[in-house]
Amino acid sequence: MTDRKTLATVWLDGCSGCHMSLLDMDERLIELSSQFVLLYSPLVDRKTFPERVDVTLVEGAVASEEDLKKIRRIREHTGVLVSLGDCALTGNVSAMRNTCGPQPVLLRVYQENVDLKQHVPTVGVPALLDRVRPVHEVVPVDVFVPGCPPSADTIYQVLSELLAGRVPTLGGVAHFG
């Protein structure tokens, strides 16, 4: 148990497709699971990010105040930080609002297209940042895994390498989109 690596996965501003792709590893997840302990993830119950994690996979871009707070804490408490997928890497679809800023998008969703209770929510939801940013623009990132989503094969390859204590490079292996 003690020689197992600790792993976390985080879901910032993305569609959860990268997590779906992670689950798409199917039986290979079971094979790898003897080598890690999943401490924190949308897939488990724990509510706060642990003190120390060896490897954290980040899906999604940094889009809100909460994302910003989370990713800073995660970086501080993580050994190897992995940007998983195009949203974390480039902003991708999440960042498409950057050409106009968050306000027109909020109005479109909560006023123009709504018949009842037209108002932009401000209570209990984190404020959106003016600009959606890729993770590496906010904190240093160690491994970049392109793809929308990265394929299960790619994630398997990355995880296997990381669990073996190596830091993989995906240049020339995985493409954007």
Next chain:
Amino acid sequence: MSAEANIRTLTIDGADISARADQTILEAAREHNIAIPTLCHLEGLSEVGACRLCLVEVKGARRLLPACVTRVEEGMEVTTHSAKIDRYRQMILELFFAERNHVCSVCVANGNCELQNLALELGMTHVEIPYQYPQLPVDASHPRFTVDHNRCVLCTRCVRVCSEIEGANTWGVMGRGAQSLVITDLKEPWGESETCTSCGKCVQVCPTGALFEKGRAGTRTAKHPEFLPYLRIMREGDQP
């Protein structure tokens, strides 16, 4: 001049190579299966040296030179791959991605894009240069084709094919630097262009999803620019 005098000998990546005096470094390299990445270059069109991805080192030259517009010279020593060149190419590629809104995942050309392929080929996993997120128009006024300036890399292949092959001169470039746009006629909507013959050659040569045919998605967006050299050869055969 005799045929022999027209031959130049040079080395590319240490290999001895002979080429015709009127050939470029790029042509000579490709004839000998030496890979140099390109984006604005397309066989059958004139060269403009716009994308700078084909930059190579020439011994004695103080700066990197674009292989597509540099003629071979006697005794030239060319290097096509080095740490310095790789760094420059990577930077150029990042500038392309940062300059406009290239969102591969929702692009019609996803999987059939030369820019996307170059990122893979050159090992680019992320962009260090801050993205610019410019607000750019999409013109879908033409009944068959669309131009999406978000995906345009300003390679001017569309401009060249329209002028040099179709002879319509519909496409042109306006503005300067990153603000440049490819335009139809005097920036009229494409659908109202009086010069456009709707031949679709511009769409076929566009390396990205900037020009695409309506109603096509996925694998059906693959482009076929390979008709160009044949067209060229056949037309040259007609010349007196």
